[in-house]
Amino acid sequence: MATIWARQALLPGGWAREVTVRLAGDRIAEVTAGTPAPAGARAAGILLPAPANLHSHAFQRAMAGLTERRGEGGEDSFWTWRRQMFAFLDRLSPDDVEAIAAFAFLEMIAAGHAAVAEFHYLHHAPGGRPYADPAEMSARIAAAAAATGIGLTLLPVLYMQGGCDGRPLARGQDRFGNDLDRFARLLEGAEAVVAALPGDCRTGVAPHSLRAVPPAALAAAAALRPGAPFHMHLAEQTGEVVEVEAALGARPVAWILDHAAVDGRWCLVHCTQSERAETLALAATGAVVGLCPITESSLGDGIFDAVAYTAAGGRWGVGSDSNIRIALAEELRTLEYSQRLRDRTRAALATPARSTGRVLLETAAAGGAGAAGRDAGMIAPGRLADLVALNDSHPDMAGRAGDTALDAWIFARDGGLVRDLWSAGRHLLRDGVHPRAAAITAAYAATMARLLTG
Amino acid sequence: MATIWARQALLPGGWAREVTVRLAGDRIAEVTAGTPAPAGARAAGILLPAPANLHSHAFQRAMAGLTERRGEGGEDSFWTWRRQMFAFLDRLSPDDVEAIAAFAFLEMIAAGHAAVAEFHYLHHAPGGRPYADPAEMSARIAAAAAATGIGLTLLPVLYMQGGCDGRPLARGQDRFGNDLDRFARLLEGAEAVVAALPGDCRTGVAPHSLRAVPPAALAAAAALRPGAPFHMHLAEQTGEVVEVEAALGARPVAWILDHAAVDGRWCLVHCTQSERAETLALAATGAVVGLCPITESSLGDGIFDAVAYTAAGGRWGVGSDSNIRIALAEELRTLEYSQRLRDRTRAALATPARSTGRVLLETAAAGGAGAAGRDAGMIAPGRLADLVALNDSHPDMAGRAGDTALDAWIFARDGGLVRDLWSAGRHLLRDGVHPRAAAITAAYAATMARLLTG
Numbered sequence: 077m078a079t080i081w082a083r084q085a086l087l088p089g090g091w092a093r094e095v096t097v098r099l100a101g102d103r104i105a106e107v108t109a110g111t112p113a114p115a116g117a118r119a120a121g122i123l124l125p126a127p128a129n130l131h132s133h134a135f136q137r138a139m140a141g142l143t144e145r146r147g148e149g150g151e152d153s154f155w156t157w158r159r160q161m162f163a164f165l166d167r168l169s170p171d172d173v174e175a176i177a178a179f180a181f182l183e184m185i186a187a188g189h190a191a192v193a194e195f196h197y198l199h200h201a202p203g204g205r206p207y208a209d210p211a212e213m214s215a216r217i218a219a220a221a222a223a224t225g226i227g228l229t230l231l232p233v234l235y236m237q238g239g240c241d242g243r244p245l246a247r248g249q250d251r252f253g254n255d256l257d258r259f260a261r262l263l264e265g266a267e268a269v270v271a272a273l274p275g276d277c278r279t280g281v282a283p284h285s286l287r288a289v290p291p292a293a294l295a296a297a298a299a300l301r302p303g304a305p306f307h308m309h310l311a312e313q314t315g316e317v318v319e320v321e322a323a324l325g326a327r328p329v330a331w332i333l334d335h336a337a338v339d340g341r342w343c344l345v346h347c348t349q350s351e352r353a354e355t356l357a358l359a360a361t362g363a364v365v366g367l368c369p370i371t372e373s374s375l376g377d378g379i380f381d382a383v384a385y386t387a388a389g390g391r392w393g394v395g396s397d398s399n400i401r402i403a404l405a406e407e408l409r410t411l412e413y414s415q416r417l418r419d420r421t422r423a424a425l426a427t428p429a430r431s432t433g434r435v436l437l438e439t440a441a442a443g444g445a446g447a448a449g450r451d452a453g454m455i456a457p458g459r460l461a462d463l464v465a466l467n468d469s470h471p472d473m474a475g476r477a478g479d480t481a482l483d484a485w486i487f488a489r490d491g492g493l494v495r496d497l498w499s500a501g502r503h504l505l506r507d508g509v510h511p512r513a514a515a516i517t518a519a520y521a522a523t524m525a526r527l528l529t530g
Numbered sequence: 531m532a533t534i535w536a537r538q539a540l541l542p543g544g545w546a547r548e549v550t551v552r553l554a555g556d557r558i559a560e561v562t563a564g565t566p567a568p569a570g571a572r573a574a575g576i577l578l579p580a581p582a583n584l585h586s587h588a589f590q591r592a593m594a595g596l597t598e599r600r601g602e603g604g605e606d607s608f609w610t611w612r613r614q615m616f617a618f619l620d621r622l623s624p625d626d627v628e629a630i631a632a633f634a635f636l637e638m639i640a641a642g643h644a645a646v647a648e649f650h651y652l653h654h655a656p657g658g659r660p661y662a663d664p665a666e667m668s669a670r671i672a673a674a675a676a677a678t679g680i681g682l683t684l685l686p687v688l689y690m691q692g693g694c695d696g697r698p699l700a701r702g703q704d705r706f707g708n709d710l711d712r713f714a715r716l717l718e719g720a721e722a723v724v725a726a727l728p729g730d731c732r733t734g735v736a737p738h739s740l741r742a743v744p745p746a747a748l749a750a751a752a753a754l755r756p757g758a759p760f761h762m763h764l765a766e767q768t769g770e771v772v773e774v775e776a777a778l779g780a781r782p783v784a785w786i787l788d789h790a791a792v793d794g795r796w797c798l799v800h801c802t803q804s805e806r807a808e809t810l811a812l813a814a815t816g817a818v819v820g821l822c823p824i825t826e827s828s829l830g831d832g833i834f835d836a837v838a839y840t841a842a843g844g845r846w847g848v849g850s851d852s853n854i855r856i857a858l859a860e861e862l863r864t865l866e867y868s869q870r871l872r873d874r875t876r877a878a879l880a881t882p883a884r885s886t887g888r889v890l891l892e893t894a895a896a897g898g899a900g901a902a903g904r905d906a907g908m909i910a911p912g913r914l915a916d917l918v919a920l921n922d923s924h925p926d927m928a929g930r931a932g933d934t935a936l937d938a939w940i941f942a943r944d945g946g947l948v949r950d951l952w953s954a955g956r957h958l959l960r961d962g963v964h965p966r967a968a969a970i971t972a973a974y975a976a977t978m979a980r981l982l983t984g
Contacts, residue, residue: 140926141938144877144886152877179925314874373867374941376874401942406860410867413827417868420768420830423598423606432598471633471975472594475982484595487828488855490944521925528929 077105078501081113082123083468084477086438088454091478095123099461102276102500106457118503120496121468122481124437125454126190127404128227128444128462131307131345131366131395134177134194134217138524139164140400154313154375162248166202170216172523173198177220179520182510183402184226187490190462190499191227193343193395193448195282195307197235197252199262204250210258211265218269221277223512227462227499228273229448231282231307232266234259234297239287240323252284256296263300276460276500278449280305286320286328291335298336305341305449307366311354312346312377329354338363343447345395348378355381359390364447368397369410379414383424386439393443405486405493408436431479433486452500465496467508531559532955535567536577537922538931540892542908545932549577553915556730556954560911572957574950575922576935578891579908580644581858582681582898582916585761585799585820585849588631588648588671592978593618594854608767608829616702620656624670626977627652631674633974636964637856638680641944644916644953645681647797647849647902649736649761651689651706653716658704664712665719672723675731677966679958681916682727683902685736685761686720688713688751693741694777706738710750717754730914730954732903734759740774740782745789752790759795759903761820765808766800766831783808792817797901799849802832809835813844818901822851823864833868837878840893847897859940859947862890885933887940906954919950921962 078099085095085107092109096117099105113119143160146152168176177194184192199213200206209215214230221228235252238245245253254262263281270279281304283289283297289308298306311317311328320328329350332338338361345366347358358365367380375398382392394407412432415424425439426432438454445453445462452460467473470493472484485493497505504510532553539549539561546563550571553559567573597614600606622630631648638646653667654660663669668684675682689706692699699707708716717735724733735758737743737751743762752760765771765782774782783804786792792815799820801812812819821834829852836846848861866886869878879893880886892908899907899916906914921927924947926938939947951959958964 140942141887141930141934141936141940144880144937144941145933146877146880146882151875152880153875157876373871374876376870376876376878378874379871403944413864414871416830417827417833417871420832421605421607422611422828422830423600424830426598426600426606428600433595471971471978474975474978475980476595476978479599480595482595483598486595487598488594490857517925521928524925524928524930526929 078503079114079117080120080123080463081117082120082465085123085455086125088456097123097455099501102274102460104455104457104459104461107455118496120465122466123455124464124466125441125452126188126462126464126497127393127440128191128193128448128450129184129189129396130193130343130364130393130444130447131368131397132180132192132194132399133397134180134220134399135165135168135173135198136161137180137399138176138527154377155315157375159248165198165251166248167527168198170212172527173213174216174220175519175523177217178223178516180399180402181220181224181226182513182516184396185224185497185504185510186494187402187404188464188494188497189404190464190497191229191448191450193229193231193305193307195231195233197233197284199254200251202251204253209265210262211269214266215269218273222273223516224510225499225502225504227450228270228277229280229305230266230270231280231305232263233282233284234293235284235288236293237288237290240319242290256293260300274500276450280307280449282307285309286324286331287316294336303341305343305447307343307345307447310344310347311349314349317349327351327354329358333357333361340446346372346377348372348380350380352381352384355385356388359385359388362391364443365390365392366395366447367392367411368395369414370401370407371397373410374398374400379418382411383415383419386425391443391446393440393447403490405490408440408486412436431483433483434479436486437482461498461501463498464494466493467495532957533568533571534574534577534917535571536574536919539577539909540579542910551577551909553955556728556914558909558911558913558915561909572950574919576920577909578918578920579895579906580642580916580918580951581847581894582645582647582902582904583638583643583850584647584797584818584847584898584901585822585851586634586646586648586853587851588634588674588853589619589622589627589652590615591634591853592630592981608831609769611829613702619652619705620702621981622652624666626981627667628670628674629973629977631671632677632970634853634856635674635678635680636967636970638850639678639951639958639964640948641856641858642918642948642951643858644918644951645683645902645904647683647685647759647761649685649687651687651738653708654705656705658707663719664716665723668720669723672727676727677970678964679953679956681904681953682724682731683734683759684720684724685734685759686717687736687738688747689738689742690747691742691744694773696744710747714754728954730904734761734903736761739763740778740785741770748790757795759797759901761797761799761901764798764801765803768803771803781805781808783812787811794900800826800831802826802834804834806835806838809839810842813839813842816845818897819844819846820849820901821846821865822849823868824855824861825851827864828852828854833872836865837869837873840879845897845900847894847901857944859944862894862940866890885937887937888933890940891936915952915955917952918948920947921949
C-alpha cells in the first residue's frame with residue numbers, strides 16, 4: 077500500500093499541511109493532515125488533484141506547427157485548417173496513430189493530467205474501408221494508454237454525414253464514417269479492448285456533432301449506453317451555428333437543450349458560440365462544458381463566457397483538443413486570460429475566498445473527472461488516486477504556500493514544476509521522469525520524420 | 531574569432547542551409563550558405579536572430595502569482611493590481627532588485643532574448659529619498675545584466691506627477707519621482723554605470739506616461755538625448771484614455787502624434803487602446819509599438835490591432851513587461867492568438883510567403899532591435915551577433931524545416947527548444963545551460979523566501 081506525504085495538499089475543505097495520503101489499489105484509502113511523514117512515504121511538495129484532460133484528438137498532435145500558414149486564396153480559417161487536417165490524417169496508419177498517441181499521452185502526464193477522454197473518430201483505413209478488426213484503431217489508442225499508464229476514457233465517435241443536410245461524407249471524412257449498426261459493433265470492439273486495461277479505464281459514446289449526426293441517430297446514440305460518458309462537439313464556430321440554425325431551426329446549444337435530456341453524463345465540447353441565455357441554461361443541466369482554450373485560440377473559435385457560467389454553478393473542465401500544445405497550466409491561464417481580455421478585468425474567475433488559480437484547478441479537476449466518468453477530482457478517501465505533486469523547492473515556490481503557490485504554477489510556469497503524478501494509484505512520473513519516455517519519444521520522432529519527408 | 535555552423539538559418543532573404551556565421555568581436559563578420567562545417571565551429575541546429583525584449587520591469591518578476599486574487603471590495607482590475615504592485619515594491623532593497631533582475635534576465639536568455647530594454651522606474655529608497663548614489667538602483671540593474679551577459683538598454687524613467695492633473699505622487703509612487711533636474715543627474719549616473727558594460731549596452735530615456743509627465747516635460751525629455759531610444763507607456767487602459775482625454779483634449783495616441791515628433795527612435799508601449807485611425811497613423815511614423823501580450827492579457831488591457839498595423843507597415847516588437855511569465859515563444863503566440871480570437875480567423879499575421887511564426891519572429895527581431903537601439907535584428911554581416919539556436923533533434927523538429935520548424939517552436943513548445951544563445955557575440959547559453967544559473971537562481975530563491983515570509 078503506497079503512501080504519499082505532502083508538505084501541503086489541496087483537500088476538499090481547503091489547504092492542509094503535512095498531509096499523509098494512503099492508497100489502496102487504485103483509490104485513496106485515507107487522508108490525514110498535520111502528521112509527520114511515515115517511514116517509506118513518497119515525499120511530495122504540493123499535492124493536488126490531477127485533472128483529466130476531457131477532450132483530445134491524439135493524432136492531431138502530429139500536425140502541431142504544420143498549419144500556421146495562409147490557406148489557398150490567401151485566407152485562413154477553421155475550415156481551411158479542417159481541410160488540411162483531413163489531408164494529413166489520410167496518411168496515418170494504425171502504427172502511426174499508436175506512436176503519436178503514446179507521445180501525446182506522455183506529454184499530458186508530464187503536464188499534470190492523470191487521465192484523458194480520447195474523442196476518437198479515426199476508425200477506418202484510408203478510403204473508408206473498415207480494418208479487419210473494426211476496432212483496430214481503438215486498440216491502438218488503448219495500447220498507447222497502456223504504454224504510458226494514463227487513465228483512458230475512450231470515446232468512439234459516431235460520424236454519419238457530411239453536414240446537417242444529410243449529404244454524404246466528403247473525401248477526407250471517409251475514415252470516420254459509420255451507420256448506427258456498424259457503430260454498435262465498433263463500440264463493442266472498443267469496450268472489449270478497454271476491458272483489458274486497468275479498471276479505472278472505461279468507454280463512453282460520442283456523437284461527433286449536430287452536423288455529423290442527424291437528430292434521430294443522436295437519440296439512438298444516447299440510448300446505447302445509459303449512464304456512460306456522452307460527449308459531443310457543440311457550438312464551436314459561427315459557420316456551424318448558421319448551418320444548424322438553417323437545418324434545425326435553432327442555435328446548437330438551444331436545440332440540444334430543447335431536444336435531449338442533457339444531464340451530468342453529458343460533456344458538451346466548446347460552446348464558444350453560446351448566447352447568454354444558452355450559457356445560463358447549460359449551467360443548470362449539470363452537464364460539463366468541455367473548454368479547450370488553447371485550441372479555441374488557435375482555431376479562432378471565440379471565447380466562452382466562463383465567468384457567467386461558473387457564477388451560475390456550471391461545471392466545466394479543460395481539454396487539449398487539437399494538441400497543438402499540451403500544457404495544463406497554460407490551458408488554464410489561457411482560459412482565464414481570454415475572460416480578462418474580453419471583460420478588461422483581472423482575476424476573472426477568482427472568488428473572495430479562492431484565488432484564480434485555485435478556482436481554475438479545482439473546477440477543472442471536478443469537471444474533468446465528471447466528463448471522463450472517473451470517480452476522482454478531489455483528494456478524499458474512496459476517490460481514485462489521480463494526484464499531481466508540484467516541486468515546492470523551485471524558486472517560484474520560495475516563500476509561498478497555498479493559493480499563491482498554485483497561482484505561481486499556473487501563471488508563471490508550466491509543466492516544469494510537475495514532479496510526480498499518479499493515475500488511479502499508478503505512479504507514472506517520478507521527479508519529472510516517465511520511465512518509458514525515451515522509447516516513446518524516439519518512436520514518435522521516427523514516425524514524424526517518415527510522415528513528413530516520405 | 532568564433533564560428534557557428536547551422537543546418538538551417540533564417541537570413542534576411544529567407545531560409546538557407548548549411549550556414550557558416552563568423553563572428554568578429556560583438557558583430558557578425560561573414561555569413562556563408564551551403565558550406566560544410568568548418569573545424570571548430572559551434573554546431574547549431576536552427577539559427578535565428580534573437581529578439582530583444584523591448585519592455586521589462588525586472589523587479590515585477592518577484593510578484594508573479596501573488597496578485598491573482600480579488601482586490602478589496604470583491605473587484606479586481608489593472609488599478610487594484612497597481613496598488614498591490616506599489617505596496618510590494620516598497621519592500622525592495624537594492625540587493626533585492628539586483629537578485630530579482632538577474633533571475634529575470636536569466637529567464638529571458640533561456641527563452642531566446644539576446645537583450646532587454648529595462649524600463650527602470652524604481653530609483654529611490656522607500657519614502658522617496660534618493661540613495662547616496664542617485665543611480666544606485668540603475669547600478670544594480672547593470673550588475674544583473676553583467677552577471678548574466680544579456681545586452682542591456684537601460685531606460686531610466688522620468689516620473690513627475692500622480693496624474694494628468696499634476697497632483698503629487700501618491701504613497702507607493704514616491705520611489706519613482708524626479709523633477710527634470712534630478713532626472714538629468716540620474717541619467718548621467720546611469721550612463722556612467724552602463725559605460726562600464728560591454729559596448730553593445732546603452733541607455734535611453736523613458737518618460738513614464740502622459741499621466742506621469744506633463745507635456746512640457748515630455749518635450750524637454752525628448753530633447754535630452756537626441757537619437758537615443760525614447761520609450762513611453764501609451765494607451766494601455768481605458769481609464770487612462772479617459773483621464774488623458776479629459777486633461778489634454780485628445781486620446782493618448784492621437785495626442786502624441788499631434789504634439790511630438792514621433793519617429794523611429796520612439797517605442798510606444800502597449801497602444802492597446804488605439805482606434806483604427808490612430809493605429810494606422812502610428813504605422814506611418816516609423817516608431818516601434820511595444821506589445822506585451824502576456825502582460826496585456828494578465829492585466830486585461832485589451833488587444834492591439836496588430837493585423838491592420840502590420841499590414842500598414844508598422845514596426846513592433848514584444849516585451850515581457852510585468853514578467854509574470856518570461857517566455858518568448860508564448861509571448862509571440864499569445865499575440866497571434868489574441869488576433870485570432872478577436873477576428874475569428876486563423877494565421878492572422880501570416881502572409882502568402884511567410885508563415886505566422888516567421889512573421890512573428892522576424893518582426894519581433896527587427897522591432898526589438900530598433901526599440902533597444904541595437905544594430906541587430908537580422909543575421910547579416912556588420913550586425914551585432916544576437917543569435918539564438920534551436921535544437922533541431924527534438925521530436926517536434928523531426929521531418930520539419932524552415933517555417934514549419936519555426937512554427938513548431940512558437941506554437942507547440944516553449945523555451946525548452948532553445949539550445950544556444952549569443953548576445954553581441956557573448957555565448958551565454960550552451961546546450962540550454964547558463965554557466966551562472968545555479969548561483970543566480972539560489973540568490974533569487976533566498977531573496978523571495980525572505981521577502982515573502984519576513
